[in-house]
Each structure stands twice: as structure tokens, then as C-alpha cells.
Amino acid sequence: MPFALLLSVLLLGTGSDSSGDTAVVATVGPYVITSRDLLESYEFGPSFVKRKPYPLRQHLQYMIDERLMALGAERFGLDTSRFVRDRVAGLEEDLAVEELYRADILSNMRLSDQETEEAVEKARTEIRFRWLYAASVGEAKAIRKHIVNERRFDSLYARQGVSAGGHVDRELQATALQLEHDNPEFAETIRRLKPREISQPVEGPDGYYIVRVDEVWRNPLLSESGYGETRTKATETLREMRAEELSREYVRQKMIVVNPVIRAEGFNVVRAYLADKGLSRDKQLQWQIPATFMTEAGPRPLRASEEFLSRQLVTYGSESFSVRDYVRWFEIRQFQLHTGSLGAFNASVKKTIWKMVQDKLLSKEAYRRGFQFHASVVRETDKWHAKLLYLAGRSYWMKTIHPAEADVRKRYETQKHRYRDEHGSLLSFAKARDRVWGDLYYEAEFHLLSRLLQELKKGYHPVVNEETLARLEKSVEPEKNSLDVIFYKPGGTFPRVAYPTIDEAWQRYPH
Numbered sequence: 001m002p003f004a005l006l007l008s009v010l011l012l013g014t015g016s017d018s019s020g021d022t023a024v025v026a027t028v029g030p031y032v033i034t035s036r037d038l039l040e041s042y043e044f045g046p047s048f049v050k051r052k053p054y055p056l057r058q059h060l061q062y063m064i065d066e067r068l069m070a071l072g073a074e075r076f077g078l079d080t081s082r083f084v085r086d087r088v089a090g091l092e093e094d095l096a097v098e099e100l101y102r103a104d105i106l107s108n109m110r111l112s113d114q115e116t117e118e119a120v121e122k123a124r125t126e127i128r129f130r131w132l133y134a135a136s137v138g139e140a141k142a143i144r145k146h147i148v149n150e151r152r153f154d155s156l157y158a159r160q161g162v163s164a165g166g167h168v169d170r171e172l173q174a175t176a177l178q179l180e181h182d183n184p185e186f187a188e189t190i191r192r193l194k195p196r197e198i199s200q201p202v203e204g205p206d207g208y209y210i211v212r213v214d215e216v217w218r219n220p221l222l223s224e225s226g227y228g229e230t231r232t233k234a235t236e237t238l239r240e241m242r243a244e245e246l247s248r249e250y251v252r253q254k255m256i257v258v259n260p261v262i263r264a265e266g267f268n269v270v271r272a273y274l275a276d277k278g279l280s281r282d283k284q285l286q287w288q289i290p291a292t293f294m295t296e297a298g299p300r301p302l303r304a305s306e307e308f309l310s311r312q313l314v315t316y317g318s319e320s321f322s323v324r325d326y327v328r329w330f331e332i333r334q335f336q337l338h339t340g341s342l343g344a345f346n347a348s349v350k351k352t353i354w355k356m357v358q359d360k361l362l363s364k365e366a367y368r369r370g371f372q373f374h375a376s377v378v379r380e381t382d383k384w385h386a387k388l389l390y391l392a393g394r395s396y397w398m399k400t401i402h403p404a405e406a407d408v409r410k411r412y413e414t415q416k417h418r419y420r421d422e423h424g425s426l427l428s429f430a431k432a433r434d435r436v437w438g439d440l441y442y443e444a445e446f447h448l449l450s451r452l453l454q455e456l457k458k459g460y461h462p463v464v465n466e467e468t469l470a471r472l473e474k475s476v477e478p479e480k481n482s483l484d485v486i487f488y489k490p491g492g493t494f495p496r497v498a499y500p501t502i503d504e505a506w507q508r509y510p511h
Contacts, residue, residue, distance in 0.1 A: 025468045026060060028067040029460035031386060035472055038063065042476070045501040050479040056472055060464070061511050062502040065449075066390040068456040073393025084388045087332050091384045093359070094493045095377040096366035103371075105246050109239065116235055120227075122177035123234040124219045127190060130171045132156055132210040140201035140208035147198055153212055181237050251358050254365070258316040260357050262350065266313030269293060269323050271349050272302050274330075278337060279345075287342040314357055321360060329356045359493035387500035394505070397448060403440040412436045442508055449509055 021035035042049075042059045052058045078084060132153070134140035147153050160170070179187040189202050190213060199211040221227040268290070275289045284291070292299040295307060302308055309324035335352050338344035371377060412419065412429050419432035427435075 023468050024465055025472065026064055026462060026464045028064050028462040029071050031067045031070075033060070033063055033067075035468060037383070038472065040499060041501045044497075044499040046504045046507070047479070048504070048507045049502070053478060054473065055478050056476040057469060058511060059502065060469065062506045064462045064464075065453055065506070066502060067386055068453055068460060068462065069393045070386045070389035071460055072452065072456050073389045073396065076393070076396065078392040078396060079385075079389055081392055084385070084392050086328055087388050088381065088385050090329075090332050090493070091496070092372055092377065092381045093363040093366070094496075095380050096371040096374075097359075097362045097493050099371035099374050099377060100362065100366040100369070101247065103369075105243055105250060109242055109246060111235065111238060111242065115238065116231065119177055119234040119238040120231050122180065123175050123230050123237070124221065125176040126173060126215075126217050126219060127176060127179065127213060128171070128173040128215045129190060129193075129211055129213045130157055131212070132160060133170065134201065134208045134210070137201055137203070137208055140210060144198065144201060144210050147210070153198060177234055177237055181241050251362070254361050255358065258361065260314050260316040262314055262353055263312050266311045266323050267350070267353070269302070269308050269311050270313060270326055270353065271346065273308075273323070273327065274337060274349055275345075276302060279339060283339070287345070314353065316357075321357065325360070326353060326356050329359065363493060383500050390503070394503070397452065398445060401441055401444045401448065403437055403444065407440060408433060408437050411440055446509060 021039075023035045024032055025035050025038050026033040038056065038060055041063060042056055045059060049055055049059045049062065073079070132143055134143055143156065147156065157170070174182075176187065176191065179190060186202065186204075189199055189211065193199055193211065193213045195213050195216055197213060199209075201208040201210055203209075221230060272289055272291065272293075275284050275287075276291070279287075279289070292301050293308060294300075300307075309322065309327060311323050312320045313323050313326050314321040330352060335348075335355075337352070338348040366372065409429065412432055416426060416429075416432070419427045419435055421427055421431075429436075
């Protein structure tokens with residue numbers, strides 16, 4: 001999504017000043033954990049802690065431990081590391097753009113009663129359909145030509161299922177509104193078909209589809225509460241669709257105004273940089289992607305000089321973005337590039353460049369209007385800063401653990417009875433070695449963290465407000481069958497999990 005697909009953040013209410021309890025539940029040095037911080041982190045957190053006795057208290061303890069380690073990381077100067085600095089900057093930009101989205105998109109969005117009622121009708125219309133798949137348009141046309149009746153479609157459908165291994169998910173039932181939300185172009189094709197009618201080939205992201213609508217029916221609303229629930233869900237879906245439409249147009253207009261141009265030299269440098277990181281040497285040679293570029297001193301390898309990073313990549317008016325701007329943007333996002341062919345690779349590189357331009361233009365607008373100083377942006381950025389410091393610190397300390405090979409073998413010899421296969425037979429050292437190494441590593445991790453946290457607690461004196469915590473605990477009970485659900489924010493300028501909750505690695509460190 002080009003602007004901010006904020007469903008996991010905006011619609012769930014995170015980052016909003018309008019709700020939540022700001023009562024302090026704990027302090028860790030300069031860090032303050034409010035009731036809202038704790039409840040949001042718990043809601044979006046991993047399931048293992050929800051199954052513990054006193055789960056909210058356990059979760060709070062892990063939050064305290066992470067902030068202690070963040071302070072320890074800062075003491076080692078990791079707050080100035082590129083890992084932390086670049087990601088905090090990217091997250092602050094993303095949060096500022098979310099405020100821009102609220103101000104220019106959500107606040108101006110209005111839905112009429114007629115639009116809402118039409119959405120309700122679409123939400124009541126159920127469609128069940130199946131499709132055949134073809135890798136190319138020629139193959140798709142040939143398949144359709146041979147479908148002369150309903151029975152022929154059924155036989156081809158069954159044959160494709162067998163060729164795909166006996167089970168293939170090429171049948172779907174959904175409401176007309178959900179189809180329109182998920183894939184507007186595909187929904188339009190479905191809408192024009194009568195029951196049992198066969199579509200012309202429809203192009204998709206990975207091939208072509210021939211669709212047959214098996215059944216269309218309208219769900220009755222038998223109660224007032226049923227209508228109210230359907231109307232609420234339909235309105236939410238319609239708001240999402242309208243917001244996406246408005247945001248796409250918002251970005252399109254900004255791109256038209258500045259009229260950015262990708263410079264050939266900068267594009268070639270970026271392409272070579274990405275090829276060097278993600279393509280084999282043979283493929284680079286096959287596609288004739290250069291490894292050297294001309295400088296005043298003659299041809300130089302791409303890695304040999306930072307000069308290449310200063311080359312212009314995109315110009316717009318009197319301003320520009322450099323290769324360095326792109327590299328820093330790309331490295332903390334790591335988009336997957338298509339490498340099936342040279343054309344696909346070039347196209348996907350160009351697509352990421354345009355995405356970078358859009359992100360940067362939105363960030364510039366958000367910063368020009370001061371959204372980075374909004375209380376919600378500052379608060380959420382501080383949380384991410386603490387989380388990134390913790391991750392940098394944990395990585396720093398864990399890298400000091402190196403179980404010696406002699407210790408691995410000694411542990412195996414003294415406790416080999418523990419290392420068995422699924423049939424109960426003893427494993428040889430060669431087969432058990434990785435498991436033994438892992439046991440030693442996690443034991444060392446536990447002891448290292450225990451000593452580190454004990455030392456940090458002496459220096460920063462975390463304090464828990466027991467009265468506030470007791471009040472919050474009344475509404476939270478252990479969940480024996482709790483499942484992990486990751487709330488992910490794929491859009492915006494920084495794709496990420498929706499909230500910086502606790503690390504799942506704490507599952508190995510019981511309190």
C-alpha cells in the first residue's frame with residue numbers, strides 16, 4: 001500500500017491520545033511504564049506469558065527486564081549504533097506519517113447513508129466460486145476454448161487438483177463486499193458473471209484464472225442485532241476501502257506535483273548494489289550487471305569507494321535523493337526482489353525506488369508540519385527506541401557466549417542418556433552435537449542474563465506501583481489455551497509488527 005495501511009494500529013487504537021489509562025504502573029530509571037503501556041503490550045504479546053499464573057505481573061516483569069537491558073545497552077553506547085539510529089529514525093518517520101494520514105485522510109472521510117446501505121447489501125450477498133489456473137495467457141485461452149459445458153469445467157477442475165497433489169485451494173466463498181475489499185478488479189469480474197457462467201481469463205499476480213460462479217445468495221437478517229452487527233462490520237470495511245482510495249490519490253497527486261525522475265546512473269548503481277547482495281556471481285555475469293563503475297580515477301569496484309553512494313538516484317525540481325538515501329531506506333526494510341528474470345529483477349528494483357520516493361515525500365510533508373512533535377509520536381518512538389536498544393544489547397551480550405567443543409563433548413559423555421531419537425535409541429555424538437551445544441548455550445544465556453539483570457537492578461532501582469498493578473490484574477486471568485497472534489503493519493513507510501511488545505525469547509528465562 002502506498003500510504004499507510006494502518007488497520008493494525010489506527011483501528012486497534014494504539015498510538016492514540018484519546019483512550020487508555022496513563023497511571024504509572026512501574027518506573028525503570030528514566031523509563032515510565034503506564035497502565036496503557038502494560039495492557040497494550042500484554043494484548044499484543046506472545047502467548048506463553050498468558051498461560052502463567054499472574055500473567056499480567058509476569059508480563060510487566062519482562063517489560064522491566066527489557067528496559068533494564070536497554071539502559072545497559074545505552075551505557076555501552078549502542079544507542080549511537082547504526083542499527084538503533086537508523087531504525088528509530090525510520091519508525092519516527094512512519095509514526096509522523098500516520099499522524100499526517102489521520103489529519104489529511106481519516107479526518108476528511110465521510111460516508112453517506114446510501115453508501116453504507118449499499119455496503120450492507122454487499123455484505124449480505126454471498127458468492128461461492130471456483131477457478132482454473134494457467135501460467136500464461138495462451139494456456140488460459142486454450143483451456144477456456146475447451147470448456148464447452150459445466151461438466152467439462154468440473155473435469156478440468158478435478159484434474160488440476162490431482163496434478164497439484166490431490167488438494168488445491170481453488171474454491172472460495174465470500175461476501176461481495178469482502179471480495180471488493182480484497183481485490184477490486186477480481187470482484188468486478190465476479191460481479192458481472194451469472195451463476196454457472198465461465199469468465200474470460202483474468203490476470204492475477206502469478207498467472208491467469210478462469211472463474212466460474214457456482215452460487216450467489218443473499219443472507220437474511222432475522223434480528224435487529226444481526227443487522228446492527230452486519231452494518232458495523234460493513235461500515236468498517238467500507239471505511240478501509242475508502243481510506244485506501246483516498247490515500248492512493250493523495251500520493252498520486254504529490255508525485256504529479258514533484259514529477260520525480262529516476263537517473264540512469266544512480267539506478268545502475270542501486271541495481272548493482274542489490275545484485276551484489278542477492279544474486280549469484282553467475283547470474284550477475286549472465287545478466288551483464290556491472291561490478292565496476294567509472295570515477296575520476298578510472299573504473300572502480302562498487303565496494304571500493306563511498307563515492308558511489310553520493311550519486312543522484314532520483315531528482316525532483318531542485319532536490320534529489322541519493323543512492324545513499326535509498327540504501328539506508330532499503331537496508332532496514334529488506335523487501336523481496338523478483339529474480340526470475342532480468343526484466344522482473346529490474347522492474348522490482350524500480351518499484352522499490354518509487355516506494356522510497358513516496359515514503360520520503362510523505363515524511364518530508366509530515367515533518368514540515370511538525371507531526372514528529374505530537375505527543376503520540378514522541379511516546380511511541382520512545383517505546384520503539386527502548387525496544388531497539390534492548391534488542392541491540394541482547395545481541396551484543398549473547399554474542400559473548402561460545403560453548404567450547406570440549407565442553408560440548410564432556411556434556412554429551414556425562415549426560416548422553418538425555419539425547420535419544422524418536423524411537424528412544426541413544427544418539428551418537430555427531431547426531432546429538434547440535435542439541436548438546438544448544439543446551440549449553442541456553443544455560444549460559446540464563447546465567448549471563450541473571451547476573452546482568454541483577455547488576456542493572458542495583459543501578460537503576462525499578463519500582464512497581466503495587467496498587468495500580470493489583471487494580472489491573474483484576475481484569476486479567478491466565479489463558480490456558482492462548483494462541484500466538486502477530487499483529488503486523490504491512491503498509492506505511494516502515495513495515496513492522498504493530499506494537500513493540502516483549503520478546504518471545506523470554507520464554508527461555510522463567511521468573
